[in-house]
Amino acid sequence: MKRILLGCLSLFMLATHSQASLLVTPTRAELDSSRQKSAIFSLVNKGNVTSRFNIYFQDKQQLPSGDYVSLEGKGKLSQFVRYSPRRITLEPEEGTRVRLALRLPRGTAQGEYRSYLVFSQIPLTEALDSAATENAKDLSLSISAMLRISVPVVLRVGELDSEVFIEKGDLTQGNGNVAVTLKRTGDRSSYGDIEVLRETNGEKQTVGSFKNAALYTEIEQRTFNVSLDQMIEPSDRLWVRYSENEHLPNPKVVEYALR
Structure with a gap:
């Protein structure tokens, strides 16, 4: 029994201390049919073990809750993009690049595509040596946690635009959180940053924020919970501001008087 426990403890420590960590930049790539027809991802292995990764496209649909579901079938965007490499092996602190190039067929319908x-x-390698396993008399335990990172790639074909509104904002009991509902219309996605602002002597100061809020084209509205990092007094005037990402066509900035 002691040998079994020691074996389990050793494997647990190996899984705990030998970890993979992949740094990927940028965290979103944006392509269009007229100007931006390529993208480069920089990858660095920030873990303490040599790691190998497969690279492939997958389609997902966003839900109003903010969760995602995978879609089956041919990729909406991957059919228009060539990329390489498809598999990489990185030593600790080693880096590489993955390059994407747009190959858009004539007559592609106007709209936004995303994968x-x-x-x-x-x-x-195999977690356990098969020959050693056959002769082992003790219980063996293999623990592996494989890292997986998904980065959105957005393609806009044609002149696309959208409007975005702050539908409502609700300050929760205890004044520690604001629920902000954004509403989107039009034929392109919207993503950006939400700020809760406190107005004092005519100046607005940020007291909470939600970075990289996203409403993709399959949903029209979504609610985000913004945590406040300062105490709010009953007499404070509060505003909500949503600023679209500057890389979007014709980015919008909208405000809403919370109270």
């Missing part, structure tokens, strides 16, 4: 470039870790 997710996935970096999925795969084992370098």
Whole structure:
């Protein structure tokens, strides 16, 4: 029993201290049919073990809750993009690049297309040696946690635009959180930053924020919970501001008087 426990403890420590960590930049790629027809992802292995990754496209649909579901079938965007490499092996602190190039067929319908470039870790070797396993008399335990990162790649074909509104904002009991509902119309996605602002002597100061809020084209509205980092007094005037990402066509900035 002691040998079994020691074996389990050793494997647990190996899984705990030998970890993969992949740094991927940028966290979103944006392509269009007229100007931006390529993208480059920089990858660095920030873990302490050599790691191997498969790279492939996957389609997902956003839900109003903010969750995602995978879609089956041919990729909406991947059919228009060539990329390389498809598999990488990185030593600790080693980096590389993945390049994407747009190959858009004539007559492609105007609209926004989106897929997710996935970096999925795969084992370098078998967790246990088969010959040793056959002769082992003790219980063996293998623990593996494979890293997986998904990055959205957005393609806009034609002149696309949208409008975005702050439908409502609700300050929760205890004044520690604001629920902000954004509403989107039009033929392109919207993503940006939400700020809760306190107005004092005519000046607005940020007291809470939600970074990279996203409403993709399959949903029209979504509610975000913004945590406040300062105490709010009953007499404070509060505003909500939503600023679209500057890389979007014709980015919007909208405000809403919370109270």
